[in-house]
Amino acid sequence: MLRLMPALAASAIGIATAIGGYTFVYARGYSYLSNDPQACANCHVMDDHLRAWTRSSHHAVAVCNDCHTPPGIVPKYVTKAINGFNHSVAFTTGRFPEPLRITPRNAAVTEQACRKCHDAIVFAIESPPGSEQISCIRCHFTVGHLE
Amino acid sequence: MPGRPERRERFGATRALVLTGIAAVVVTLAVVALLVNIFQRKQEARNPFYRVVELTDDTDDPAVWGKNFPQQYDQYRRTVDQVRTRYGGSEAVPRTPSEADPRSIVAQSRLEEDGRLKTIWAGYAFATDFREERGHAYMLEDQTFTERQQVTKQPGTCMNCHASVYVPFKKLGGGDLVKGFEAMNQMPYFEARKLVNHPVACIDCHASDTMALRVTRPAFMEGIRALKASQGVENYDVNTMASRQEMRAFVCGQCHVEYYFKGTEKRLTYPWSKGLKVDEILAYYEENPHNDWTHAETGAPVLKAQHPEFEMWNQGIHARSGVACADCHMPYVRVGAMKISDHHVRSPVLNINNACQTCHKWSEEELRARVYTIQDRVFNLRNRAMEALVALIADIREARGRGIAEGHLAQARRLQRHAQFMLDFVEAENSMGFHAPEEALRILAEAIDFSRQGQLALRGVPVPGLKTGAVARPGEGTTPDRR
Numbered sequence: 148m149l150r151l152m153p154a155l156a157a158s159a160i161g162i163a164t165a166i167g168g169y170t171f172v173y174a175r176g177y178s179y180l181s182n183d184p185q186a187c188a189n190c191h192v193m194d195d196h197l198r199a200w201t202r203s204s205h206h207a208v209a210v211c212n213d214c215h216t217p218p219g220i221v222p223k224y225v226t227k228a229i230n231g232f233n234h235s236v237a238f239t240t241g242r243f244p245e246p247l248r249i250t251p252r253n254a255a256v257t258e259q260a261c262r263k264c265h266d267a268i269v270f271a272i273e274s275p276p277g278s279e280q281i282s283c284i285r286c287h288f289t290v291g292h293l294e
Numbered sequence: 295m296p297g298r299p300e301r302r303e304r305f306g307a308t309r310a311l312v313l314t315g316i317a318a319v320v321v322t323l324a325v326v327a328l329l330v331n332i333f334q335r336k337q338e339a340r341n342p343f344y345r346v347v348e349l350t351d352d353t354d355d356p357a358v359w360g361k362n363f364p365q366q367y368d369q370y371r372r373t374v375d376q377v378r379t380r381y382g383g384s385e386a387v388p389r390t391p392s393e394a395d396p397r398s399i400v401a402q403s404r405l406e407e408d409g410r411l412k413t414i415w416a417g418y419a420f421a422t423d424f425r426e427e428r429g430h431a432y433m434l435e436d437q438t439f440t441e442r443q444q445v446t447k448q449p450g451t452c453m454n455c456h457a458s459v460y461v462p463f464k465k466l467g468g469g470d471l472v473k474g475f476e477a478m479n480q481m482p483y484f485e486a487r488k489l490v491n492h493p494v495a496c497i498d499c500h501a502s503d504t505m506a507l508r509v510t511r512p513a514f515m516e517g518i519r520a521l522k523a524s525q526g527v528e529n530y531d532v533n534t535m536a537s538r539q540e541m542r543a544f545v546c547g548q549c550h551v552e553y554y555f556k557g558t559e560k561r562l563t564y565p566w567s568k569g570l571k572v573d574e575i576l577a578y579y580e581e582n583p584h585n586d587w588t589h590a591e592t593g594a595p596v597l598k599a600q601h602p603e604f605e606m607w608n609q610g611i612h613a614r615s616g617v618a619c620a621d622c623h624m625p626y627v628r629v630g631a632m633k634i635s636d637h638h639v640r641s642p643v644l645n646i647n648n649a650c651q652t653c654h655k656w657s658e659e660e661l662r663a664r665v666y667t668i669q670d671r672v673f674n675l676r677n678r679a680m681e682a683l684v685a686l687i688a689d690i691r692e693a694r695g696r697g698i699a700e701g702h703l704a705q706a707r708r709l710q711r712h713a714q715f716m717l718d719f720v721e722a723e724n725s726m727g728f729h730a731p732e733e734a735l736r737i738l739a740e741a742i743d744f745s746r747q748g749q750l751a752l753r754g755v756p757v758p759g760l761k762t763g764a765v766a767r768p769g770e771g772t773t774p775d776r777r
């Protein structure tokens with residue numbers, strides 16, 4: 148019995164790894180490392196948002212990650228990881244309110260994202276540092292996802 | 295004692311192995327559970343419709359349709375719910391069933407809530423029994439057992455909107471919908487009642503083969519054709535020329551409208567050939583003389599406005615922005631991977647989350663407060679318009695008793711007719727002004743003015759009369775000269 152122990156433990160790990168690997172591929176886990184907008188709609192919840200993006204003014208110049216992740220490799224993947232975890236939990240348990248509302252953190256990321264490209268035009272109308280920023284998407288709310 | 299440390303070492307290694315094995319098992323279980331969940335979610339995204347029964351153009355039983363569309367059918371059945379909002383919705387009021395009326399639960403009486411309605415409708419069946427509307431599920435039952443049936447003889451025309459009549463119309467007309475419509479209009483109510491079985495059902499709005507929205511009421515087809523003709527569109531056929539989004543309002547407009555029974559053949563008619571505004575409808579009734587009843591206290595030939603939701607909505611900002619009835623009263627809900635129209639038709643105030651927040655990014659409290667601000671304002675002005683009309687009615691009654699010039703009396707009665715119809719247009723409309731806030735307030739303000747002018751006319755003061763809409767510019771107001 149004792150002699151079988153290493154073999155049993157090894158096969159348990161092997162099975163876990165195999166099923167885990169299969170699940171990862173089956174769920175297209177690798178796609179989440181990419182920039183492909185299709186990855187964001189792996190779960191059907193995002194179907195409408197993806198469709199609305201294809202009809203928006205920005206679909207030729209920006210993908211999901213351009214507006215929904217901050218600049219810089221590390222902040223980008225940290226944001227992806229936080230959202231990925233939250234979304235997985237929400238979608239797996241099915242406990243999320245509708246209509247979907249953006250979280251404060253993600254709203255701030257998106258708000259900053261406008262400035263990645265448009266900073267040169269809008270810096271003159273920015274509020275002084277420390278005070279509340281003017282929100283781009285309060286008025287331009289259809290640029291990313293056409294209603 | 296040699297070997298002891300060695301044994302201890304082996305024991306430690308064994309424990310590590312066992313723990314690793316257990317951990318691997320737990321991880322495997324969790325991953326398998328996740329895998330199955332992902333599989334289920336992926337299945338959701340596939341085509342979720344299963345045809346288990348064949349639906350034809352003669353299937354009027356919604357339960358049969360429900361076999362193919364269980365989710366929609368479940369929601370449809372929930373229109374039995376009785377929930378109040380501040381100004382609408384119904385409350386379940388228990389009553390003792392009688393032979394004439396076996397209902398054990400009804401909605402609250404509007405006449406008891408506001409006794410002025412009895413004065414305004416004196417001499418009309420509505421002054422006998424008028425209750426808050428209940429959900430779609432009750433439309434046939436409530437119409438069958440209302441006390442109005444006992445004080446007046448109603449025609450089969452009522453079935454148009456209180457029952458699923460598409461299939462009965464076709465049967466009665468030998469396959470011809472319009473012929474069946476004409477035949478049922480001329481039947482007495484209780485004879486027509488035997489021909490129908492269901493309140494509004496799937497087939498009244500949907501084509502059985504494609505599920506596309508479809509107008510089935512000849513009165514709406516004729517009404518909208520007359521309206522479009524007045525806008526320069528000839529021979530409008532709603533079922534081939536309306537867009538999908540238009541249909542999401544038109545199917546509701548088949549019933550939620552102002553109407554009358556035209557001529558001795560009691561043809562259900564929507565008075566739209568001049569337009570949908572209250573003034574245009576009144577102008578229609580002037581050109582096609584009609585009165586619903588003669589007022590018992592004043593002798594005025596008066597009109598009762600009926601639930602003109604479609605007309606009022608058409609004057610509001612939501613209609614102007616292309617938002618249809620179904621967008622707020624049947625908003626999309628997610629069921630699995632599918633979005634379906636919520637067939638539990640109800641007040642958006644009970645469902646702000648799906649009904650309003652899809653477009654308006656504000657909190658529920660904020661949106662509810664906005665709605666109630668509008669409705670409170672309209673309700674206040676509605677009360678004043680009612681006071682004004684009741685005062686005019688009292689004055690006419692008193693003047694009649696005293697005996698005044700026939701010309702003055704006739705003018706006051708005409709003003710009563712107009713004030714009453716305009717007030718009713720807001721009062722009978724089931725949104726307390728929300729469908730078109732400014733329009734509702736305008737109508738009430740003009741109704742108050744007509745009551746005021748009516749009182750002046752009785753005193754022999756010349757009044758400008760029945761101008762509505764944009765007539766007054768600075769310096770030429772409608773206040774009469776007092777010589």
